[in-house]
Amino acid sequence: MTSSYDFAIFGGTALAALLAGLLAHDHGRQVLLIADPVSPQRLPRGLDLALPLATRPQSWRLLARAAAELRALLAGLEAAAALERVDVGVVADLPATEHALAHLTQVAAGYGLASRRGVFRDVPRLVGPIELGDSRVAVLPRQAVQLRFARGGAAELVVAGEAAGVGQIVIADDAALLEFVPEAQRPPLLAAIAMTATLTKPARRLAAPVMLYPDRGVTLVQRPDLSVLGLVAGDAEIEARLASTLPGPFPLRRLATSRFRRVVTQDGAPLVGRIRPTKLLLVTGLGNAGAFLAPAIARHLAGVPAEGEKSWFAAHDPARPSREPVADLVAGAA
Amino acid sequence: MRLAADAAHEFGGIEIDRGRPLSFRLDGRRIAGFAGDTVLSAALATGIDTFGTLASQPLGLGERLAPLIRIGQSEPLPMERTPALDGAAFTSIGRRRRFGPPHSLRHVVGALADPPWLRAAPEETRTVELLVIGGGVAGLAAADAAAAAGRSVLLVERRPWLGGGARYFGAVGDDETPDAVVERLSRQLADRPAATLLTRAELFAISGNTAVLHQVDTTGPAPRGRVIAVVAQRMVLATGAQQRLPVFPGNRLPAVSRAIDAYHLAKRYGVVRGASAVVATQGNHAYRLALRLHDAGVALRRIVDTRINPQSRFIDFAKASGLTLASGQIPLAAGRDRFVFAPVAGSGASASFEAAELVVAGGWQPELTLWMRAGGGVRWDADRSALLAQGHVEHLALAGAAAGYRSLRACVASGRAAQAALFGEAPEPIEDVEAGTHLETPDAPTPIAPAGDMPAFLDSGPTLALRPVPGPAPEPAHGTHALGLGDVAASVELGLIAAADAGAIAEERGSPGNDLQASDWRPLAAPIAAPDLPPYLRKRYGDDPRRLHLVVDGKRRFPIGALVYAVTATRRPENAVGSIVEAAPVGGIALVTKAAAKLDRFIVETDAGSSPARIGRD
Numbered sequence: 001m002t003s004s005y006d007f008a009i010f011g012g013t014a015l016a017a018l019l020a021g022l023l024a025h026d027h028g029r030q031v032l033l034i035a036d037p038v039s040p041q042r043l044p045r046g047l048d049l050a051l052p053l054a055t056r057p058q059s060w061r062l063l064a065r066a067a068a069e070l071r072a073l074l075a076g077l078e079a080a081a082a083l084e085r086v087d088v089g090v091v092a093d094l095p096a097t098e099h100a101l102a103h104l105t106q107v108a109a110g111y112g113l114a115s116r117r118g119v120f121r122d123v124p125r126l127v128g129p130i131e132l133g134d135s136r137v138a139v140l141p142r143q144a145v146q147l148r149f150a151r152g153g154a155a156e157l158v159v160a161g162e163a164a165g166v167g168q169i170v171i172a173d174d175a176a177l178l179e180f181v182p183e184a185q186r187p188p189l190l191a192a193i194a195m196t197a198t199l200t201k202p203a204r205r206l207a208a209p210v211m212l213y214p215d216r217g218v219t220l221v222q223r224p225d226l227s228v229l230g231l232v233a234g235d236a237e238i239e240a241r242l243a244s245t246l247p248g249p250f251p252l253r254r255l256a257t258s259r260f261r262r263v264v265t266q267d268g269a270p271l272v273g274r275i276r277p278t279k280l281l282l283v284t285g286l287g288n289a290g291a292f293l294a295p296a297i298a299r300h301l302a303g304v305p306a307e308g309e310k311s312w313f314a315a316h317d318p319a320r321p322s323r324e325p326v327a328d329l330v331a332g333a334a
Numbered sequence: 335m336r337l338a339a340d341a342a343h344e345f346g347g348i349e350i351d352r353g354r355p356l357s358f359r360l361d362g363r364r365i366a367g368f369a370g371d372t373v374l375s376a377a378l379a380t381g382i383d384t385f386g387t388l389a390s391q392p393l394g395l396g397e398r399l400a401p402l403i404r405i406g407q408s409e410p411l412p413m414e415r416t417p418a419l420d421g422a423a424f425t426s427i428g429r430r431r432r433f434g435p436p437h438s439l440r441h442v443v444g445a446l447a448d449p450p451w452l453r454a455a456p457e458e459t460r461t462v463e464l465l466v467i468g469g470g471v472a473g474l475a476a477a478d479a480a481a482a483a484g485r486s487v488l489l490v491e492r493r494p495w496l497g498g499g500a501r502y503f504g505a506v507g508d509d510e511t512p513d514a515v516v517e518r519l520s521r522q523l524a525d526r527p528a529a530t531l532l533t534r535a536e537l538f539a540i541s542g543n544t545a546v547l548h549q550v551d552t553t554g555p556a557p558r559g560r561v562i563a564v565v566a567q568r569m570v571l572a573t574g575a576q577q578r579l580p581v582f583p584g585n586r587l588p589a590v591s592r593a594i595d596a597y598h599l600a601k602r603y604g605v606v607r608g609a610s611a612v613v614a615t616q617g618n619h620a621y622r623l624a625l626r627l628h629d630a631g632v633a634l635r636r637i638v639d640t641r642i643n644p645q646s647r648f649i650d651f652a653k654a655s656g657l658t659l660a661s662g663q664i665p666l667a668a669g670r671d672r673f674v675f676a677p678v679a680g681s682g683a684s685a686s687f688e689a690a691e692l693v694v695a696g697g698w699q700p701e702l703t704l705w706m707r708a709g710g711g712v713r714w715d716a717d718r719s720a721l722l723a724q725g726h727v728e729h730l731a732l733a734g735a736a737a738g739y740r741s742l743r744a745c746v747a748s749g750r751a752a753q754a755a756l757f758g759e760a761p762e763p764i765e766d767v768e769a770g771t772h773l774e775t776p777d778a779p780t781p782i783a784p785a786g787d788m789p790a791f792l793d794s795g796p797t798l799a800l801r802p803v804p805g806p807a808p809e810p811a812h813g814t815h816a817l818g819l820g821d822v823a824a825s826v827e828l829g830l831i832a833a834a835d836a837g838a839i840a841e842e843r844g845s846p847g848n849d850l851q852a853s854d855w856r857p858l859a860a861p862i863a864a865p866d867l868p869p870y871l872r873k874r875y876g877d878d879p880r881r882l883h884l885v886v887d888g889k890r891r892f893p894i895g896a897l898v899y900a901v902t903a904t905r906r907p908e909n910a911v912g913s914i915v916e917a918a919p920v921g922g923i924a925l926v927t928k929a930a931a932k933l934d935r936f937i938v939e940t941d942a943g944s945s946p947a948r949i950g951r952d
Contacts, residue, residue: 036832036834036835037832037834037835038832038835039825039830039831039832039835039839041817041825041830041831041835041839041843042835042838042839042842043842055870055871055874056870056874057906057907057908057910058908060907061906061907061908093856093857094857094859095859096868096869099868099894099895099915100868100870101895102893102894102895103870103871103894103895103913104895105895105941106895106896106897106907106913106939106940106941107897107907109939109941110897110905110906110907110939111907141834143834197842198846198847199846200850215857216855216856216857237855239847239848239850239851239853240853240855241853241855242850242853243850243851243852243853243855244853244854244855244856246850248852250849250850250851250852251453251849251850251851252849252850253448253846253849254846254847254848254849254850255816255843255846256816256817256842256843256846257842257845257846257847258838258841258842
C-alpha cells in the first residue's frame, strides 16, 4: 500500500465513501479512506435524501446537477438499486417554518421536485453501501491511523507509526470532526447537538414513508414492515417529541435506541473548506442531502468546479471573509 | 419424564415433595406434578415440551421461552415462576392454533404477549441501602456482607431458589463446594434482620436509584403478581451469565436443551426430556452433567466434543464410567430424536445418534442486560468470545459472572468486594483462578455449524433471532428483531456484525428504553419577527429589497412562497427577482430586488401555473 495520498478522508458515511470514490474515479487522485465497516444491524444515524430543507436556489441547483450525475454514475456501475425514490412528508408546526416551507416547495418545484399537501413525491434516496471500487482508493480502519499536530498546528496523518504524505486531510463525518477538531478550532457557526435514534415495533402507516418534522426536530423513516426509525435532535423531551409524530398504536415498544452527536451549523447552511491552523478540510452541516452533493464537492476538492459551483463553495467556506450566516436551511430539522 | 425419586446426585429433584402429588389443568390438559413444581416444570415432566411452531418447525418450551399463563381471568403470570397449584385451571396467553400435537402448547410464534407488568404502576415502594439483583453466590455474598455491616439489604432472585449456576460447575480441588457455599450464605442471610429476600422476583427496569420488579407472590391461596419499586442508595448487579446456544439447524427443537437448563431441570425438579440423551459440548463441565445424568438413569448414547482429544478430569471420569466419547465433531443438525454430527476439520464422515434429548453446551455470556439499561456499556472481548462490561454507572457495581469472573471463589469475593466498593470501603483482592485446571484443555468457542435447511437460531432467548439464510435475499438492515447479548455474540462469530460494532449494537438493542406513550407535544410558538425579511430570505434579493403588492385581477390570491420573475426572465428559481412573503386580500405582498421594484409587469409562478402580475394600486 502506498504511503502517499492526494487525499485522506475520514468518514464512515455514504458521503465519505462517494467522495473517495469520485476523487479517484473521476479525478484520478490517490485516496485513503479511513472508515470502520458499519454493521447493517446498527441503527442508522441519518438518511441520505435529495431533499434538503433549503430555500436558496443556488443550493438546489447544485443539488439537482450533482444528484443527476450520481444517478448516472450508479446506473453505469450497475448499482442503480442503491438509489430508490420515496415520498417525503414535511410538517411545519410554527408559522415561520410554514412560510419557509411554502417557499421551499416553490423552489423545489422549480427543480422538478413536485409536492402535494406537504408530501414531496419520488425523492431520491440512497440506500445500502456505496463503493465505486476504484483501485486508487485504499481503505484503512480508524484504529490503523492517528492524527497528530505539528508545532504550527497543522494536522499530520500517521499510518503504522510513520507520517503519511497526504495532500489534504478531509474530515467528512461528524464523529471524526468531534474527535479531531478541538472545540476552540471549530468554526463558530458549528455546534454539536445530541441525537437519538430509535427503532420502534411496527406502527400504523405514516402519511409518507419518510416524514420530517423540523419544528419538533424529528425525522421518521417507516420500513416496509411498518417499523419506524425515529431520529430526534436535541436532548429535551425526546420521547414526547418522538411520540407526538407517531400514529400509534400506543404504548409502542422500542426495539433499539442509540445516542450520538451530530454537528450542525447555526444558520443551517453547509460548511465546506479548510480551517486554520490544522489545515483540515471540513465537509459538514450538509444534513440529509450530503451524499447527493458528493460529485460537486469532489470537483471542488479536485480544483475543477463546474459553473456556478465556485461561488457556492466560496459562500459556504468557513474562512469566507464576511463570515455572515448564509441562512440557507430551515433550522431544527433532525 | 421424571427421574427416580432416589436418583443419584439428587437428580430426583430437590425442590419437589414427592409425598405431595398435585394435579392441575393447562389449556384443558391435565398435568400431574408435585408440591414444589412450577407450572413449567410440571408441564415438561408430563411431556409438554413444545411452545409452538416457527416456519413449520417446532420450537422448544423452556425457561427462556414460555408463555404467560392465567387462572380464569386473573392477571397474567410467568409460567416458569408460578408454582403448580392443585386443582387450578391455567390457560396460556397468546394466539394459539386449534389443533396440534398433544405435547405442544400450539402457540403462534410472533404473537407473543408482552408482560403487562412492564407498564403497571408499582403497588408498593421499598427503600433500602443496598439492592442486590441476583441470588447466585456473588449476590448472596454481597447481600450477606452488607447485612452483616448493618445495612438494609433487599436481595432479588428471579428463580424460586437461590444459588444461580454455581452448582453446575461443581467443586474445584479442596475448595468449599458450591452447595456448601450457597447453603452457608443463605443461612447467614436468613439470620440477618437487615436483609430481605424476594424469590420468583424479576427486576425489569432500572434507572438511577430506582428499580422495578415483578414478583409472583405465593403467600396467598393462589399465586398473584405484584410490581414493586425499590429505591436503593446502592445496587449490586449479580445477574450471572447465560450459556450460549451452539448455532446449528434445529437448535431450538423441543428435543434440544442447553446443558445448564438440563442440569437445573433434573436437579431441581427431577425432570429430563427423555430416557436417553446425547451430550454435545465444547468444554469440560458438560462431562460432569453427562456423568450425573448417566448415574441418575439416563442412557447416555454419546458425549461429543468439539475439541480434538481434550483432556480433563471429568473426561477421565466419563471414560472410567464406560461412557462413549467422540471428539473433534460439532452438531450439524437436530431432528426429533436423531442428531447428526460432522468432523470439525470438515473432512470425514458425519455420524448420527438416536436419543430422546440432545444436551448442548456453549460458552458463557455475562448477563448484562440490566447493566445496559442502567447506562453501562459493553464491548466485544475476542479472547473470551463474549461481550464484557465497560464503563461506570454511579451507585452500581457488577459482581460474579456478570462482571466476568469465572471461579466460584472469585465470584464470592467479587460480591463482597462490590458492596464494599459501593460504600467506600477497601475491597478485598479478587483472584480468579480455578485450581487444578491448568492441565485441562480449555473450553472452545461456542460451536457454529454450516447453514442448513432448517432454521438455526443465534441463541436460546425470547428474541428468536435467526441466522440469515444464505442466498439472494440479504438480512434486512437493522432488522426489527430485538437482539439479546447471545444473539450479538453469535452474530460477531458468524461475521454478521463487526467486532468493533458489537458493543454499540448490544447497547442499542439491549436498552431501548420504555415503551412510547401517546403525546400531543407541540413546539411553543416564538414571537414572530417582523415579516419584512424572513431569515431564509436574508440577502436573497440584495441588500435593499422592496415590498410590492402584486395583483393579477380583482380576485386571485398568490400563495406565500411563490416565486416572482421578470417577464423576460427564464423561469428558473435562481433567476427569480422576488417571492411572495405575505398574504393579501387580492394578489400578495412580494419581496423583490431593488431593481425589480422599478418593473411594472411580473410573472408569479404558483402550483396552479404561471400568472401575470402587476403592481397593485393600493
